[in-house]
Structure formats: C-alpha cells, structure tokens
Amino acid sequence: MKDYEVIIGLEVHAELSTNTKMYCNCSTSFGADPNTHCCPICTGMPGVLPVLNEKVVEYAVKAGLATNCDISRFSKQDRKNYFYPDLPKAYQTSQYDLPLCLGGHLDINVNGEKKRIGITRIHIEEDAGKLIHDAYTGDTLVDMNRCAVPLIEIVSEPDIRNADEAVAYMQTLKSILEYLNVCDCKMQEGSLRCDVNLSVRPVGQKEFGTRTETKNLNSFKAIHNLIEFETNRQIKVIEEGGKIKQETIRWDDAKGIGYAMRAKEDAHDYRYFPEPDLAPIVLSDEYVNNIKDNLPEMPHIKKERYMKEFSLPEYDADILTSSIKSANFFEKANDICNNPKAVANWIMGDFARMLNEKEIEIDESKVTPENLAELINLIDKGTISSKIAKQVFEDMFESGENAKEIVEKKGLVQMSDEGAIKELVEKVVQANPQSIADYKAGKDKAIGFLVGQIMKETKGKANPQIVNKLLLEIINK
Amino acid sequence: MDLYSLTLTEIAKKIKEKEVTIKEVLDSVYSRIDDKEAQVDAYLTLTRESAYKKAQELQDRLDNGEDIGVLGGVPIAIKDNICIKGVKTTCASRMLENYEPIYNATVIEKLENAGAIVLGKTNMDEFAMGSSTETSYFKKTKNPWDLTRVPGGSSGGSAAAVSADMAYAALGSDTGGSIRQPASFCSVVGLKPTYGLVSRFGIVAYASSLDQIGPFGKTVEDVATMLNVISGHDEKDTTSANLEEKDYTKALVNDIKGKVVGIPTDFISTGLNEEVKMAYESAIETLKSLGAQVKEISLKTAKNCLPTYYIIADAEASSNLGRYDGIRYGHRAKEFSDLDDLYKKSRTEGFGAEVKRRIMLGTYVLSAGYYDAYYKRAQQVRTLIVDEFKKAFEDVDVIMIPTAPNTSFKFGAHDASPLEMYLEDMFTVPVNVAGLPGISIPGGFAKSNNMPIGIQFIANAFDEENLLRFAYTFEQNTKYHEAKPQFIKEDK
Numbered sequence A: 001m002k003d004y005e006v007i008i009g010l011e012v013h014a015e016l017s018t019n020t021k022m023y024c025n026c027s028t029s030f031g032a033d034p035n036t037h038c039c040p041i042c043t044g045m046p047g048v049l050p051v052l053n054e055k056v057v058e059y060a061v062k063a064g065l066a067t068n069c070d071i072s073r074f075s076k077q078d079r080k081n082y083f084y085p086d087l088p089k090a091y092q093t094s095q096y097d098l099p100l101c102l103g104g105h106l107d108i109n110v111n112g113e114k115k116r117i118g119i120t121r122i123h124i125e126e127d128a129g130k131l132i133h134d135a136y137t138g139d140t141l142v143d144m145n146r147c148a149v150p151l152i153e154i155v156s157e158p159d160i161r162n163a164d165e166a167v168a169y170m171q172t173l174k175s176i177l178e179y180l181n182v183c184d185c186k187m188q189e190g191s192l193r194c195d196v197n198l199s200v201r202p203v204g205q206k207e208f209g210t211r212t213e214t215k216n217l218n219s220f221k222a223i224h225n226l227i228e229f230e231t232n233r234q235i236k237v238i239e240e241g242g243k244i245k246q247e248t249i250r251w252d253d254a255k256g257i258g259y260a261m262r263a264k265e266d267a268h269d270y271r272y273f274p275e276p277d278l279a280p281i282v283l284s285d286e287y288v289n290n291i292k293d294n295l296p297e298m299p300h301i302k303k304e305r306y307m308k309e310f311s312l313p314e315y316d317a318d319i320l321t322s323s324i325k326s327a328n329f330f331e332k333a334n335d336i337c338n339n340p341k342a343v344a345n346w347i348m349g350d351f352a353r354m355l356n357e358k359e360i361e362i363d364e365s366k367v368t369p370e371n372l373a374e375l376i377n378l379i380d381k382g383t384i385s386s387k388i389a390k391q392v393f394e395d396m397f398e399s400g401e402n403a404k405e406i407v408e409k410k411g412l413v414q415m416s417d418e419g420a421i422k423e424l425v426e427k428v429v430q431a432n433p434q435s436i437a438d439y440k441a442g443k444d445k446a447i448g449f450l451v452g453q454i455m456k457e458t459k460g461k462a463n464p465q466i467v468n469k470l471l472l473e474i475i476n477k
Numbered sequence B: 001m002d003l004y005s006l007t008l009t010e011i012a013k014k015i016k017e018k019e020v021t022i023k024e025v026l027d028s029v030y031s032r033i034d035d036k037e038a039q040v041d042a043y044l045t046l047t048r049e050s051a052y053k054k055a056q057e058l059q060d061r062l063d064n065g066e067d068i069g070v071l072g073g074v075p076i077a078i079k080d081n082i083c084i085k086g087v088k089t090t091c092a093s094r095m096l097e098n099y100e101p102i103y104n105a106t107v108i109e110k111l112e113n114a115g116a117i118v119l120g121k122t123n124m125d126e127f128a129m130g131s132s133t134e135t136s137y138f139k140k141t142k143n144p145w146d147l148t149r150v151p152g153g154s155s156g157g158s159a160a161a162v163s164a165d166m167a168y169a170a171l172g173s174d175t176g177g178s179i180r181q182p183a184s185f186c187s188v189v190g191l192k193p194t195y196g197l198v199s200r201f202g203i204v205a206y207a208s209s210l211d212q213i214g215p216f217g218k219t220v221e222d223v224a225t226m227l228n229v230i231s232g233h234d235e236k237d238t239t240s241a242n243l244e245e246k247d248y249t250k251a252l253v254n255d256i257k258g259k260v261v262g263i264p265t266d267f268i269s270t271g272l273n274e275e276v277k278m279a280y281e282s283a284i285e286t287l288k289s290l291g292a293q294v295k296e297i298s299l300k301t302a303k304n305c306l307p308t309y310y311i312i313a314d315a316e317a318s319s320n321l322g323r324y325d326g327i328r329y330g331h332r333a334k335e336f337s338d339l340d341d342l343y344k345k346s347r348t349e350g351f352g353a354e355v356k357r358r359i360m361l362g363t364y365v366l367s368a369g370y371y372d373a374y375y376k377r378a379q380q381v382r383t384l385i386v387d388e389f390k391k392a393f394e395d396v397d398v399i400m401i402p403t404a405p406n407t408s409f410k411f412g413a414h415d416a417s418p419l420e421m422y423l424e425d426m427f428t429v430p431v432n433v434a435g436l437p438g439i440s441i442p443g444g445f446a447k448s449n450n451m452p453i454g455i456q457f458i459a460n461a462f463d464e465e466n467l468l469r470f471a472y473t474f475e476q477n478t479k480y481h482e483a484k485p486q487f488i489k490e491d492k
Helices: A055-064 A165-182 A218-239 A285-293 A298-309 A314-323 A324-337 A342-346 A352-356 A371-380 A386-399 A403-409 A418-431 A435-440 A447-455 A464-475 B008-018 B023-042 B046-065 B108-112 B158-164 B182-188 B220-230 B274-291 B303-321 B339-350 B352-364 B372-393 B420-422 B429-433 B464-478 B486-491
Strands: A004-015 A078-081 A091-094 A101-112 A113-126 A130-133 A140-143 A151-158 A192-202 A212-216 A248-252 A255-262 B043-046 B075-079 B117-122 B169-174 B188-190 B213-218 B259-266 B293-297 B398-401 B438-447 B452-459
Touching: A004 A165, A004 A218, A055 A101, A055 A113, A055 A151, A055 A165, A055 A218, A055 A285, A078 B075, A078 B303, A091 A113, A101 A165, A113 A165, A165 A192, A165 A218, A165 A324, A192 A218, A212 A218, A218 A248, A218 A255, A285 B043, A298 A314, A298 A324, A314 A324, A314 A342, A324 A371, A342 A352, A342 A371, A352 A386, A371 A386, A371 A403, A386 A403, A418 A447, A418 A464, A435 A447, A435 A464, A447 A464, B008 B023, B008 B220, B023 B043, B023 B046, B023 B075, B023 B117, B043 B158, B043 B274, B046 B117, B046 B274, B075 B158, B117 B158, B117 B452, B158 B169, B158 B182, B158 B213, B169 B220, B182 B188, B182 B438, B182 B452, B188 B220, B188 B464, B213 B220, B220 B438, B220 B464, B259 B274, B274 B293, B274 B398, B274 B438, B274 B452, B274 B464, B303 B352, B303 B429, B352 B372, B372 B429, B438 B464, B438 B486, B452 B464
Parallel strands: A212 A248, B075 B117, B075 B169, B259 B293, B259 B398
Antiparallel strands: A004 A151, A004 A192, A078 A091, A101 A113, A113 A151, A130 A140, A192 A212, A248 A255, B043 B117, B169 B213, B188 B213, B188 B438, B398 B452, B438 B452
C-alpha cells in the first residue's frame, strides 16, 4: 500500500450569541416552545423586509480580527436559493463573493508542535428552522424558532492533515470564540458545528484528490471519528482501484459509520444573487479599529501573563487559558484565596475529572469560584486537611453548599490540639506494642500503621503533621 | 353633483367643514360601487364593515373638535398586493386566495394615521406581473372608458376604480409601469415615486429592486396629497431613503416658464402609435406655449431597457416567489406523494401561466453558467442607464415621453404573444430601472377609439417637486382630467 496524504478543510458554523435574530427583534434563546420566537419577518411572510442586526456585523468582525483576517470595508449579502420546509423564504441570506472577513490564520498545537492553519474567509448568514418528525402521527412539523438566528461560517484552507489537527483547530477556534463572547459554543445544542471536506492523495502527488463533504458534526469526537472513518474508506476505495465520488456523507455518530447521501439531495444550483432588500455593508476604518482596540485578551497572551504573574508552569497556564470559562474561574477564585498553584491544581485535577464525568462545563457546575477559594483557605489555615478537603469538595460538587458549612455540619474540622492528639497517640502506642517493636527493629512501615490507627480513631480529622511529630516523640522517648 | 364624483381634496374639505358627514360620503361611494362594479370589476374585496366602523370613529373625533388628519374620512382603494391586517391580500393569485396578513404594510399605517378609510382591495395582474390586469386569477377588470378594453396593468383595478369614481384615490405598485400605464389607459393621474421614497414594507414583493408603491388620483393635487402621507423613511425598510420630509403640495405651482423639458427623440422613434404621437407632439407645443424650454436629448441606452428590465425583474421574482411552496400558508395541492411532489403540484396549481413564465425565466438567468451572461450583464447595463439619465438631468428639469406606445387594447389582444405585451412597457420600465420618479397624467384622447392617452414626466431622483410642478401646470392648462368615462354620461 502506498503512503497517503489526507487533505482536510473545515467549514465551521458558529451561532452568534446576539440577543435578537439577524433581521428582526425575535429572541434567539434556545429551548423555547416551538414557533414562539418568530414573527412575520423571520417566517418570511409575504411583503416583509429584513433589517440587519448591527451586532451581527460587530461579532463577525471580532471573530475576523481575532483570527487575523482582513476586514472588508465593503461587503454585501446574497440570497442562496433552495426549497426546504425549514427555510420559509426559500432562500438563505448569506454572503457569496464579498464576505466580511478574508485571509486569516490560526495557530494550533498538536502534541507540542505548532502549526498554522489558514482561514479563507468568514461570512455572516442566517440559520434555518428545524423539522421535527412526529413519530405518533407520522407528520413532519416545522419549528421556526431558529429561523434567522445569526451565524458566522468560518472556512479554513485545506491545511489540515489528520483528525488530531482537525480537533485541535476546532478547540482553538472554540476557545477564541468563547473569549470573544460572540458564540456560546454549545456543540451539543448545535451552536457550534462543522462540515468536513476531505480528500486523500498518494504522497508526492500534486493535485488534490476528489473530496467528500460531511455536514453538521457537533462534537470533537464525531469530527475525530468521521475523519478516521472517511480517510480509511477513501484509501480503501483507491487501493481497490475505485474512484472517489464527489458526494455528501451523512455521519451516524452512534454507529460510527458514514453513508453517502442520495445524489438528488446533493444536486443544488443555489442561484446566488445579491440580496436586493439589503444595502451593502460599508465599514469605516474607525469602526474596525475601534473593535480591534477593544478586543479582549486572547488565550495565548493570557497564558503568558499567567506564567509571569502567577509563576504557573506552562502546562498549567495552557490548560487554564484553553477556555475562557476556566480562566475566569481561576482568576475569580485566586483573587479571593491568593494561592494560584492550589487553585490551578484543583481546576486541573479532581474538579476537571468530575466535570468530565458529568459532561458539564465549569460554569455549569454548582461549585462557585468563591466556594473553591474558601476551601483552599480552610486548607491553608489548617482548619481541614487536604484529605478531608477532597471529601468536602465532593460534597460541594454535589450539593453546591459552601465549604465552611459542610465542614461545620459534618464536624470535619481538623484536630490540631496537641494535648488531645497526644492522649490518642499514647493510647494507640500502648495498644500496639508489637508495632513499636517492629519499628525499633527497623521496620519503618510500622509507623504508617500507627498513624492509620490514629486517623481511624479521629475519622481522619487529626492533623497528620502533628500526629507524626508526637508519635515519633513518644516512641523515641 | 354626486359626492363620489368630487376630488379627494374637495371631499376632504367638505368633511372637515362638516358640510357632509363621513357616512354620507361612504354611502355615496359604496352606492357608486354597487352601481358600477358589476360592469367594471375593479375590486376583489370590499371592506364595508370596517369602513363604516372607521367612519363612525372619525366622525366622533371630528365632532369632538379633534384633527382627524389630512385624509380624514376620505375613502380610498388599495391594490391587493399591499398587506392589511386581517383583510385578504391575494395578489390576484390562486396561491394566496385565502391569505390574510397578520400585519399592516407601513403605507397602510400611514394612511390610517392620516384618517383615510379603506374601501376595499383592487384587482391586479397576478403578483403584479402583466400590463392589462388580465392575468388575475379571479376576474378581468374592464376599462371604464370602453368595457371591451383592458384598464392596463398591473394596477388595473386601482386605476379603473378611481376613473369610474369608485374611490377618491388608490394605491398601486409600479415595478415596470404598473401605476403609470393603467393611469394612462384610464385617464387618471398615477405617480411612481423615486425608489426609496415610499416604504416597501408590506407590499408583496415582485422585484425588490424595482417595486415602488404610489398613488392614483383624479388630479395632480390629490396625488401630491397622497404622496405627502405615504412617503418618508421607514426603519423597517433599509432601502427607504432617510431624507427630510417635504410638503409636495407646495410644488403645485402653475408656472414652468424658463424651465427645461427634455425630449428624447431617439428613444421614442420606434413603436409609437400615430395617435399617441400626435397627442405627445401637442403636449410639447403646450409646454412651449407655457414658456418651457424644449431641449432635444438622447437616451439611446434606455431605449434598449426592456431586456435588462425583464432579466432583473424575473430573477428577483423567481427568488421572491419561492416562499409560496404550500408548506405554511397559501395553496397546497390536495394529493402528493412526497415533498418534491407537494412543491411541484402546489406551485403548478397555485400560479398562473404568466407568473410561471417569469419564474422560469428568472430561474434560468440566475443559473450556474448563465449568471454572468444575463444577470450580471443586466446589472451592468442598469448602471449605464442610471448614468445616462443622471447626465440628461444635468441639462433638463424633467423629461417628457408618452406613458405607453398605444392606447388601451381589447381583451385577449396579446394572448398569442407575451412579447408584444412586454413591448407595452417600453416607455415605463427605464424609470424603474433607473430608480427615478415618473408620473402619468391625462394627455388627451385618440380620435379612432376615443381612448385616453397618457403623458409621462420623468424627473431626477427625489425631485418629485419638478415632476409635480410640470404635471400640475400641464393639467391646469389642458383640463383633460375633467373628462369622465363614457358610461357616466349615459347615466345622466
């Protein structure tokens, strides 16, 4: 078998987190009852006209600037015509030949290696509605709440070579969009999704192979698995002497298999032409510069600041700043407890593990930055041991109660009273003469057993340092 | 004299001065409609109930000493492609036979605020596509001057209603001449404002970059008053111009001495009916006698405007009419096998032949591989036409041409050749393509068939004042507008 090179380009759709839709004042919020967030305009009633939401342009320009694009001072909107029941006007308002942002790039990190991925363009367009198939009646119903929710489409150059790079690109892009606060990036709700264009060619061949397109992938896992699947499939077809057809693949995430869609669903002539109801978008240098000057701190800048300002290792700074949510959480908690390494350890350690298990994001957790800071303060003051702290944190995670309350309610305050601990130590030493003998015979392990006995007696509340100190004092007396 | 035969300005004054009640006015107009509608067929829907309710409200307010607006109590007609909340808006199409909008067009809000009363919705060519009102799914409107002839189109119902004294004024829409040409055929005044002067919010789109709503009236003064009410910037229409509002009645000055009128000799050299030509030449003499300076100009690009117009209009129409798919509202075929079949059957049954022809043409010119040769080229020619007019207006105040090359024709005259019908638009479409204002005013009658002839003035963008001043002066010095359709004389 020959060696193959995989050529991947991604088209990412990000729903913009504006309060209102692209061309009317309807709410964009997710999860409302069907057809409650719509009006004559977004449902395309006869006679209505669109008015462009200026926030859409602002958000798209932010995304363009943050991905190093040139911002077009003159761009226009176009109609993309096709029939589908979720598209009430029978055209989607998009941008064809004069998009808002052109020619940018993103730097990604894959296994410690930096790579630059080109961005062809970013344009604004409206989302379509949603079809719901009613299994009971067999009818198909249309929900138009999502009609004309604003999107940006970010088109990459075919610079991506494998699934890891694709996922790293998506992660980096997601992180940037979250930093800009222009998209909530909830992939499971579809507010960030991507189309994968993929082709393969023997290493050394100059021209690209025939590509396939897979639409609407909405998790990193799906992107990764589809790319592996489609790469293997295409190579196999070629190795067996076949030809790749230019077609659209539908990805079944549950089964981990892609299917070619019927050619009919694929054969579109969208008859793009300039939207006559909307004036061209003309931006002044002042407008663009103003947005540029007010962009928030981007992930790579923040990372360097964390290393400098908080003396965090690069690894920690990288993880904390990979999402604006964890960075914000970190900063808030650290402002209170002033122990950056401890906060970082918690966020990257147990907390991260528990969030993963629950499949939620840090800002959806019941644990607040204030709660975590308080927990760290309790450890730092010696009120609880770090072992107890783990237990408290688990409680906090489940109940959302604050650390102090949990510690008090459950009586978890660490015993640091030397007199009381000394009594216990003496009791345990007397009850275990064999262990003392073992220790004196050079079996250091015996100490561990004795400490364990004391902790058992105190239900883990005794301050371990004091226990150790007193135990050695008494044995060695 | 019957109340219905007065002008808008006269009746508004009588109401305000309480010489008549608004109910008396409504009674008069509706009785006129009851008398003549069976012959003319101008209306698709009559809104008697809401009209009388509104009349009562306005009368109460008037009797309370309130100002009820410049159109207070004046009954008017609305073309059936302009949305009125809760009133059927069919566009004279089977597709929208039972469609009731859930919102008001901006012009409707403005008319309501000015105190106007809506009598009903008028017949039109289906989706405003046509020049004779014959493509209406529901009925054929007759020309009040000769019931065997068409009223023109697409706003034929509005023109006929005003002409037959079945409304004091009416709204129409003009995409390629749909106000001016029927005004010409029915001997009333019809104004197509500058693109962007009147909000398009709520007019069912035919060709978005060409459509404009405008008024029909019995006099130039009535039309100026209507324009005052309906014009102005609308936040809901980003193509509407944000300009200082004007009082257009101030332009009604009976004096054009020293003003310059452009005569595009090359533009009108072919296809012009002899009798229309005579009326036009007589109009030139009239302007000269009133002290205007006549200047020969050239509009050689505009002369070839028709293909440009039909490419742009049909392209936009093919997209604008995509929404009538039988899914959410409008006609849906009773039986269908799958989604594609539902689309095909609903649209096949719901649209008439002319609408289908334009959708197909428009779809074709936008198709991959043809876009550059047709749509893009047409847009380039459009720019040339805009520039040509701009240049012309450096030297002249207005341009005068006939409104239509012929007088009204018999029903079915162009059935065999749609192209011949398209040629009827040759003098009106350049105005839409260039986005300019144009007005058609009564300019005499043809000897052979006694049918009206319209004279059209065209002005620079947003220069409705010069347009109205010329039209008013011409009207006041010719009085062609005072003639009434034949069957009215027979009545007496």
